[in-house]
Amino acid sequence: MANHKSSLKRIRQDKVKALHNHYYAKTMRNAVRKLRAMTDKDEATKLYPCVQKMLDKLAKRNIIHKNKAANLKSSLTKYINKLG
Structure with missing residues (x-):
């Protein structure tokens, strides 16, 4: 477990950012x-x-x-173009 005040704060901030x-x-x-x-x-x-x-x-x-x-944009564009 971290001992420094700054590292404890960093852990708290990281949890919020990850969420x-x-x-x-x-x-x-x-x-x-x-x-x-669709x-x-x-x-x-x-x-x-x-x-x-x-x-x-x-x-x-x-x-x-x-x-x-x-890659996602490309595959979605291909999918939309394929639709009839």
Whole structure:
């Protein structure tokens, strides 16, 4: 266990940040899941910019890796284009 006052504070801050990051990562995963479950191309096209913005923001804040965001956006675009 940490003995320094600053390291105890750092542990407390890390817990809060981890909880915050977990919430936003989970929200992103649910949005991607929702988009992949869609069968209507028009609805998926309307939802895609919102999901794309979310992915870019999370990548910018280092909650997810930038390449993961790029891969997800690419695969979602392919999925939307494939819809009839």
